[in-house]
Amino acid sequence: MEDTYIDSLDPEKLLQCPYDKNHQIRACRFPYHLIKCRKNHPDVANKLATCPFNARHQVPRAEISHHISSCDDKSCIEQDVVNQTRNLGQETLAESTWQCPPCDEDWDKDLWEQTSTPFVWGTASFCGNNSPANNIVMEHKSNLASGMRVPKSLPYVLPWK
Secondary structure, rough: OOHHHHHHHHOOOEEEEEOOOOOOEEEHHHHHHHHHHHHHOHHHHEEEEEOOOOOOOOOHHHHHHHHHHHHHHHHHHHHHHHHHHHHHHHHHHHHOOOOOOOOOOOHHHHHHHOOOOOOOOOOOOOOOOOOOHHHHHOOOOOOOOOOOOOOOOOOOOOOOO
């Protein structure tokens, strides 16, 4: 069985299209081909059902229950479910003993101990009280020439509005 499983993973293996028996498609392109061919052959697509374990398996609707009970990919999925339930049981047994480390920070205390004044946008008092630059008055500087101003609205209407 392992040889057939490895063989089915070969990307160069040719697979027959379930919608058109004349189509031979490489395994790596098969899912894309199925979507395209399903659209081109809606009459055949209505007669086929997709396997819940492998979307590459297109089976006649009358045989889908038999295929589900005997699908090779079913055993892989069942094994994954068994492994997940085993791992879940082991994870619940091992509870975490991690604890949050003690915090040395007190942001409120730091705020009250702060001696400098906070920065406020648009105010001139951004220098410390002891600074000699405190006596200098800052003016708003503009790169525009005198007599020019910033427009209050755009000169045109935006195409998306």
